[in-house]
Amino acid sequence: MPVSVLVLYDDRSAQVERLAHAVAQGAQSVPGVTALLRKVSEANRGDLLSCHALALGCPNWSGIPARLKAWLDEQGDLWEEGSLAGKPGSAFVVGRGRHSGLEFTLLALLHWMLACGMLVVGLPWSKEMERSGSYYGATATGAVTPEDLAQAQRLGRRLAAVALRLYPEEGRNAPGG
Amino acid sequence: MPVSVLVLYDDRSAQVERLAHAVAQGAQSVPGVTALLRKVSEANRGDLLSCHALALGCPNWSGIPARLKAWLDEQGDLWEEGSLAGKPGSAFVVGRGRHSGLEFTLLALLHWMLACGMLVVGLPWSKEMERSGSYYGATATGAVTPEDLAQAQRLGRRLAAVALRLYPEEGRNAPGG
Amino acid sequence: MPVSVLVLYDDRSAQVERLAHAVAQGAQSVPGVTALLRKVSEANRGDLLSCHALALGCPNWSGIPARLKAWLDEQGDLWEEGSLAGKPGSAFVVGRGRHSGLEFTLLALLHWMLACGMLVVGLPWSKEMERSGSYYGATATGAVTPEDLAQAQRLGRRLAAVALRLYPEEGRNAPGG
Amino acid sequence: MPVSVLVLYDDRSAQVERLAHAVAQGAQSVPGVTALLRKVSEANRGDLLSCHALALGCPNWSGIPARLKAWLDEQGDLWEEGSLAGKPGSAFVVGRGRHSGLEFTLLALLHWMLACGMLVVGLPWSKEMERSGSYYGATATGAVTPEDLAQAQRLGRRLAAVALRLYPEEGRNAPGG
Numbered sequence: 001m002p003v004s005v006l007v008l009y010d011d012r013s014a015q016v017e018r019l020a021h022a023v024a025q026g027a028q029s030v031p032g033v034t035a036l037l038r039k040v041s042e043a044n045r046g047d048l049l050s051c052h053a054l055a056l057g058c059p060n061w062s063g064i065p066a067r068l069k070a071w072l073d074e075q076g077d078l079w080e081e082g083s084l085a086g087k088p089g090s091a092f093v094v095g096r097g098r099h100s101g102l103e104f105t106l107l108a109l110l111h112w113m114l115a116c117g118m119l120v121v122g123l124p125w126s127k128e129m130e131r132s133g134s135y136y137g138a139t140a141t142g143a144v145t146p147e148d149l150a151q152a153q154r155l156g157r158r159l160a161a162v163a164l165r166l167y168p169e170e171g172r173n174a175p176g177g
Numbered sequence: 178m179p180v181s182v183l184v185l186y187d188d189r190s191a192q193v194e195r196l197a198h199a200v201a202q203g204a205q206s207v208p209g210v211t212a213l214l215r216k217v218s219e220a221n222r223g224d225l226l227s228c229h230a231l232a233l234g235c236p237n238w239s240g241i242p243a244r245l246k247a248w249l250d251e252q253g254d255l256w257e258e259g260s261l262a263g264k265p266g267s268a269f270v271v272g273r274g275r276h277s278g279l280e281f282t283l284l285a286l287l288h289w290m291l292a293c294g295m296l297v298v299g300l301p302w303s304k305e306m307e308r309s310g311s312y313y314g315a316t317a318t319g320a321v322t323p324e325d326l327a328q329a330q331r332l333g334r335r336l337a338a339v340a341l342r343l344y345p346e347e348g349r350n351a352p353g354g
Numbered sequence: 355m356p357v358s359v360l361v362l363y364d365d366r367s368a369q370v371e372r373l374a375h376a377v378a379q380g381a382q383s384v385p386g387v388t389a390l391l392r393k394v395s396e397a398n399r400g401d402l403l404s405c406h407a408l409a410l411g412c413p414n415w416s417g418i419p420a421r422l423k424a425w426l427d428e429q430g431d432l433w434e435e436g437s438l439a440g441k442p443g444s445a446f447v448v449g450r451g452r453h454s455g456l457e458f459t460l461l462a463l464l465h466w467m468l469a470c471g472m473l474v475v476g477l478p479w480s481k482e483m484e485r486s487g488s489y490y491g492a493t494a495t496g497a498v499t500p501e502d503l504a505q506a507q508r509l510g511r512r513l514a515a516v517a518l519r520l521y522p523e524e525g526r527n528a529p530g531g
Numbered sequence: 532m533p534v535s536v537l538v539l540y541d542d543r544s545a546q547v548e549r550l551a552h553a554v555a556q557g558a559q560s561v562p563g564v565t566a567l568l569r570k571v572s573e574a575n576r577g578d579l580l581s582c583h584a585l586a587l588g589c590p591n592w593s594g595i596p597a598r599l600k601a602w603l604d605e606q607g608d609l610w611e612e613g614s615l616a617g618k619p620g621s622a623f624v625v626g627r628g629r630h631s632g633l634e635f636t637l638l639a640l641l642h643w644m645l646a647c648g649m650l651v652v653g654l655p656w657s658k659e660m661e662r663s664g665s666y667y668g669a670t671a672t673g674a675v676t677p678e679d680l681a682q683a684q685r686l687g688r689r690l691a692a693v694a695l696r697l698y699p700e701e702g703r704n705a706p707g708g
Contacts, residue, residue, distance in 0.1 A: 062469035063418060063462050066427045070420035079416060085655040086693075098318070099311035100302065103280035104465050108417050110651075111458050114666040115416035117655025119693065120641075124616040124648025125277065130319070134276035135645040141275070142307070161706035162617075162650065166696050175692035239610060239646035240639050241594060243601035250597045262478040281642050285594050287474075288635050291489040292593035294478025296516065297464075301439040301471025312468040338529035339473065342520050352515035452672070453665035454656065457634035479631065484673070488630035495629070496661070 002034045003163050005156065006051035010058035010068040011039040015094040015144050022149040023055045023092060023138065026156025033160040040068050045075045053088045053163035054118070055156065057138075060095035060105040064112075078116050085117030086175055088166060090159045091137035092152060098141050106136035119166075121159045123151060179211045180340045182333065183228035187235035187245040188216040192271040192321050199326040200232045200269060200315065203333025210337040217248045225252060230265045230340035231295070232333065234315075237272035237282040241289075255293050262294025263352055265343060267336045268314035269329060275318050283313035296343075298336045300328060356388045357517050359510065360405035364412035364422040365393040369448040369498045376503040377409045377446060377492065380510025387514040394425045402429060407442045407517035408472070409510065411492075414449035414459040418466075432470050439471030440529055442520060444513045445491035446506060452495050460490035473520075475513045477505060533565045534694050536687070537582035541589035541599040542570040546625040546675045553680040554586045554623060554669065557687025564691040571602045579606060584619045584694035585649070586687065588669075591626035591636040595643075609647050616648025617706055619697060621690045622668035623683060629672050637667035650697075652690045654682060 005027040009020040024035035038047055048054065058068045078084050091109035095102040110120050122135045133139055133151030140148040166175065182204040186197040201212035215224055225231065235245045255261050268286035272279040287297050299312045310316055310328035317325040343352065359381040363374040378389035392401055402408065412422045432438050445463035449456040464474050476489045487493055487505035494502040520529065536558040540551040555566035569578055579585065589599045609615050622640035626633040641651050653666045664670055664682035671679040697706065 061427060062433060062466045063423065066420045066424035069417065069423050073415060073420045079656050082655050088650070097302075097306040097311075098275045098308060099279050099313075099316050100306050101280070101312055101465065101469055102276050103278070104284075107281075108458075108462060111455065111666070112416045114651070114653045115455055115656070117653070117666075119619070120645070120651035120653075122645045122648070122651075124613050125274075125610050125646070129274040129277050131275060134274075135278055135642070135648075136276075139276050158706070162697070165699070165706050166693070168696070168699070175689070175696050238604060239643050240600065243597045243604045246594065246600050247597035250592060256479045256593060259478050265473070278642065278646055285639060288489070288632065289593045291474070291476045292479070292632055294476070294489075296442070297468070297474035297476075299468045299471070299474075301436050302433050302469070312465070312471075335529070339520070342522070342529050343516070345519070345522070352512070352519050451656075451660040451665075452629045452662060453633050453667075453670050454660050455634070455666055456630050457632070458638075461635075479628075483628040483631050485629060488628075489632055490630075493630050 002032050003052045003167050005033060005035045005053045005055060005160050005163060006047055007035055007037050007055045008040060008043055010065055011041065013059045013094055015140050016057050016059055018144045019092045019094060019138055019140055019148065019152045020057050022152035023156035026153035027160040030157055030160035030164060032164055040071045048075060049083055052167050053159050055090045055092065055159055056109050057092035060093050060102050062101055063105055064108050072112060082117055087118050088121050088159055088162045089113040089118040090121045090155050092155065093137065094140045096141065102139055103134055103136055106134055110136060121162050123155055179209050180229045180344050182210060182212045182230045182232060182337050182340060183224055184212055184214050184232045185217060185220055187242055188218065190236045190271055192317050193234050193236055195321045196269045196271060196315055196317055196325065196329045197234050199329035200333035203330035204337040207334055207337035207341060209341055217245050222252045226260055229344050230336050232267045232269065232336055233286050234269035237270050237279050239278055240282055241285050249289060259294055264295050265298050265336060265339045266290040266295040267298045267332050269332065271317045273318065279316055280311055280313055283311055287313060298339050300332055356386050357406045357521050359387060359389045359407045359409060359514050359517060360392060360401055361389055361409045362392050362394060362397055364419055365395065367413045367448055369494050370411050370413055372498045373446045373448060373492055373494055373502065373506045374411050376506035377510035380507035381514040384511055384514035384518060386518055394422055399429045403437055406521050407513050409444045409446065409513055410463050411446035414447050414456050416455055417459055418462050426466060436471055441472050442475050442513055442516045443467040443472040444475045444509050446509065448494045450495065456493055457488055457490055460488055464490060475516050477509055533563050534583045534698050536564060536566045536584045536586060536691050536694060537569060537578055538566055538586045539569050539571060539574055541596055542572065544590045544625055546671050547588050547590055549675045550623045550625060550669055550671055550679065550683045551588050553683035554687035557684035558691040561688055561691035561695060563695055571599050576606045580614055583698050584690050586621045586623065586690055587640050588623035591624050591633050593632055594636055595639050603643060613648055618649050619652050619690055619693045620644040620649040621652045621686050623686065625671045627672065633670055634665055634667055637665055641667060652693050654686055
């Protein structure tokens with residue numbers, strides 16, 4: 001059974017959806033990894049529990065939009081159960097301004113992951129980061145650019161590569177889980 | 178005696194210096210307010226204690242550069258004394274990438290101010306924020322643009338206007354100080 | 355007409371409610387200021403628009419609980435309109451662990467306020483902060499203690515005192531609004 | 532050659548030193564892992580480059596103390612080179628107040644790591660977190676308690692277990708490095 005990367009996203013924004021597809025493409029490009037795309041409106045708790053890695057994305061609504069947060073709130077006490085502990089996670093966010101809280105909303109997603117005991121996988125510096133992407137994850141402001149897609153794919157590949165190392169054998173538990 | 182706004186900045190970057198000048202111009206444009214520009218290498222504790230409002234700026238070095246933080250660390254236990262409590266403050270930061278930690282470094286400056294009991298004054302949304310500026314303060318990435326300067330001036334004006342309301346009479350103490 | 359402080363809170367936690375009452379008491383103790391307590395389930399957009407200052411509180415649900423965020427999301431584009439710009443704001447949060455994201459959830463509330471162009475009023479250091487309260491606002495972990503209530507009252511007084519300075523005359527607009 | 536965990540800390544605080552020792556003990560307890568304790572005043576760039584995982588600790592000085600930040604600033608453009616990219620990292624911080632910026636200083640350390648392309652390993656929820664530890668790393672406020680030491684050891688074990696998975700064979704490069 002391959003390692004699976006769940007790409008879960010708040011689908012009210014076409015740009016978020018485009019980034020989600022790019023993250024999934026990046027993950028899928030790693031041999032031994034399968035990417036699973038899910039809109040928040042169609043996902044369930046089982047999707048979260050069964051994945052090996054999670055990429056979570058939304059628009060910047062001065063924090064996580066309530067609809068996505070409501071879905072997360074409704075999945076039970078994941079933080080208390082430790083059901084996701086040890087799984088690697090990444091974030092992607094679309095905003096209107098370049099510095100109008102994009103980083104904070106990425107951080108809010110990463111904070112939720114850390115509260116679930118997850119490991120955080122961001123993006124390292126590259127020349128592209130002058131114009132797109134953050135240490136905290138993939139980004140777009142306004143229209144999605146080729147650089148935005150390249151950074152989102154890179155994030156997906158990176159998350160998948162980490163998941164593959166953490167789960168080298170089927171059924172093996174996460175470290176620190 | 179007019180209300181004074183201290184614009185204190187880490188001067189190893191020409192862009193930070195340009196933003197500092199724009200913040201000072203904005204503050205100075207408010208009748209009844211005087212702006213005081215100070216490089217960190219030339220400032221002293223008295224400058225901090227005597228100002229009515231503080232704008233603090235630096236480059237994004239994945240947080241506050243050590244040189245500026247060293248200066249802040251050396252000014253004594255301002256947080257414990259409450260010497261700056263109640264004064265309004267603002268931040269400005271220059272970075273290389275659009276979302277590569279610019280917001281976090283602004284937040285680090287604002288955090289230091291809140292730890293001193295200061296009030297935080299940022300920028301409200303405007304059309305310009307699509308390209309420059311943050312809710313957390315003024316910004317530039319790469320070369321300083323006319324929009325960066327406009328946002329920095331706006332921040333200076335806003336900070337000065339707040340200071341003028343908080344200190345309507347000479348020698349009046351800050352509220353909550 | 356007196357200056358009004360709106361204390362708005364997510365009322366699913368008895369501890370949040372106790373902190374809300376303490377913040378309101380503190381605000382009300384400042385001559386010339388009226389405090390208005392509102393549960394999120396009973397508040398409306400007019401409450402936000404008509405107040406001079408806002409204190410916002412919730413439990414720590416690894417960020418803002420969706421119910422409160424939904425209410426905030428539904429009040430329209432306050433950030434874009436600038437309807438709250440220039441008003442001072444404060445936050446209070448109740449959590450289960452001492453450092454399990456309490457500060458982050460306070461920051462998430464303050465971030466939303468900054469995104470609306472509001473000014474941030476926190477708590478300065480005091481001996482009590484060794485056990486309760488944050489630079490970001492008032493707190494409780496587990497059962498509400500007398501120190502928690504004292505810090506919440508202090509926050510209310512501080513917010514009210516700032517509001518009184520910013521709005522010395524009836525009907526005067528906020529600076530930087 | 533075993534997997535090595537570098538525990539690097541600002542040693543001006545006896546409590547930080549005690550947490551550092553506990554993190555190292557936890558890491559060392561994982562078979563196949565060696566912990567290396569280093570005071571910032573004695574560490575060098577080679578220590579950073581050669582380790583497989585990094586735990587970084589300091590007191591809460593309303594952010595990272597300048598002395599530690601100066602050391603980090605002086606190690607060259609690690610973020611730009613990607614020299615640490617893909618390595619897992621953890622943080623620990625000692626403060627005076629329970630919520631007076633402890634989380635923010637942990638976040639500042641994690642932010643620096645993410646800016647270097649590192650992966651972030653925190654602590655999952657446990658009953659102990661009601662009194663000690665954060666999703667962002669290990670903590671102490673005031674005197675170090677047995678719970679503080681237990682959480683610091685847990686963090687060390689967790690970081691070591693993740694490093695062991697990421698580097699199963701000697702000389703293997705980090706994923707996403």
